[in-house]
Amino acid sequence: EVQLLESGGGLVQPGGSLRLSCAASGFTFSIYSMNWVRQAPGTGLEWVSYISSSSSTIYYADSVKGRFTISRDNAKNSLYLQMNSLRAEDTAVYYCARDITRSYGMDVWGQGTTVTVSS
Amino acid sequence: QSALTQPASVSGSPGQSITISCTGTSSDVGGYNYVSWYQQHPGKAPKLMIYDVSNRPSGVSNRFSGSKSANTASLTISGLQAEDEADYYCSSYTSSTTPYVFGTGTKVTVL
Numbered sequence: 504e505v506q507l508l509e510s511g512g513g514l515v516q517p518g519g520s521l522r523l524s525c526a527a528s529g530f531t532f533s534i535y536s537m538n539w540v541r542q543a544p545g546t547g548l549e550w551v552s553y554i555s556s557s558s559s560t561i562y563y564a565d566s567v568k569g570r571f572t573i574s575r576d577n578a579k580n581s582l583y584l585q586m587n588s589l590r591a592e593d594t595a596v597y598y599c600a601r602d603i604t605r606s607y608g609m610d611v612w613g614q615g616t617t618v619t620v621s622s
Numbered sequence: 623q624s625a626l627t628q629p630a631s632v633s634g635s636p637g638q639s640i641t642i643s644c645t646g647t648s649s650d651v652g653g654y655n656y657v658s659w660y661q662q663h664p665g666k667a668p669k670l671m672i673y674d675v676s677n678r679p680s681g682v683s684n685r686f687s688g689s690k691s692a693n694t695a696s697l698t699i700s701g702l703q704a705e706d707e708a709d710y711y712c713s714s715y716t717s718s719t720t721p722y723v724f725g726t727g728t729k730v731t732v733l
Contacts, residue, residue, distance in 0.1 A: 538722070540668075547625070547727040548660070548668065548711050550720065562720050565623075598667055607715035607722070608658035608673040615667055 505529040505611055507599050512616030519589050519620070525582040525599030525613055533577035536560075536602035538609055539584050541595035541618075551597070552584065567593075589620045623718045626651065626725035628711075633731040634702045642728045644695040644712030650723055652693035656715035659688060659697045663708045671710075672697060699730070707732045 511523040525537070539551040552573040553562040561573055572585040582599050596617050600609035627645040634640040644651065644659075651657055657675045660668035670679050672688035675695060685700045695714070699706055712725035 540724075547709075548662075548713075548724045550713075550722040550724060553721050564720055600668075603658075603670075603673055606674055607654075607656035608670060608713065609660075609668075610670045610673070610679060612667040612669070 507601065507611055507613035509597065509599055509613040509616035512597065512618045514619045514621065515589055516622050517590060517620055520585070520587045521589065521618060523584040523586065523597055523599075523616060523618070525584075527580045527582065527601075530601075530611075532580040535604070537575060537582045538600045538602060539573060539582075540598045540600055540609070540612075541593075542598070542615075543592070543595040549595075553602075554582070586618070589618075591620050594618060594620050623650075623716060623720055623723050626712055626714060626723055628725040628728045630726070631729045631731065633733055634699075635733045636702055636704065638702050639698060639700040640702060640730065642697045642699075642710055642712075642730070644697070644714075644725045646693050646695075646714055646716075646723070648693060649718060650714040650716040651690065651695050651712075653717060654715045655690070657688065657690055657695040658713045659686075659695075660711045660713065661706075661708050662711065668711065702732055704732050706730060 508526045554573045570588045596615040598615045601611040659672040662668045676688040
């Protein structure tokens with residue numbers, strides 16, 4: 504079964520750091536580009552970051568640029584999001600999502616992990 | 623990059639058809655055939671319903687269809703069913719500095 508499983512969320516103080524992980528299974532992780540998408544409470548989806556299959560291409564939303572770092576370990580079938588200098592507005596459910604092959608869109612999503620930034 | 627514009631809510635009776643619009647610009651929706659649609663039930667992860675404007679992934683009901691005209695994409699749900707009640711988001715590839723932009727989201731209510 505194709506599956507993505509996020510972990511690493513939790514409660515952190517403003518200015519703190521957190522590292523999210525996404526474990527992939529049931530497919531050849533190394534050939535797919537991946538994304539992080541977040542959803543603040545009661546709001547819509549916000550794309551956060553993209554990484555190509557070989558990590559050669561990386562993009563960030565302006566709202567997290569300079570604070571978040573996306574990375575992957577294809578040998579471990581894992582995707583990561585290092586989040587530094589966290590703000591209250593980063594509070595959200597964070598989803599990892601697989602990019603569609605040879606197109607644009609996200610065809611497999613994890614169940615999400617919740618990040619709460621509060622003092 | 624501004625979010626794509628969707629109506630906040632759309633409703634219909636069981637068996638009816640409804641259409642959700644998604645309006646962008648020539649830099650996203652109008653410039654590429656890379657519009658996708660996602661269904662999200664409360665507390666659940668989004669699910670891909672349509673990609674490349676009008677393609678359905680395997681397993682998605684053919685009651686869901688997509689189209690595009692100029693800078694506006696549309697998702698049509700025909701034969702509306704109670705299980706279709708959910709939030710729906712469009713997304714598009716964009717030529718800006720980031721590859722993706724999402725829509726504002728539409729809550730579909732089955733009356």
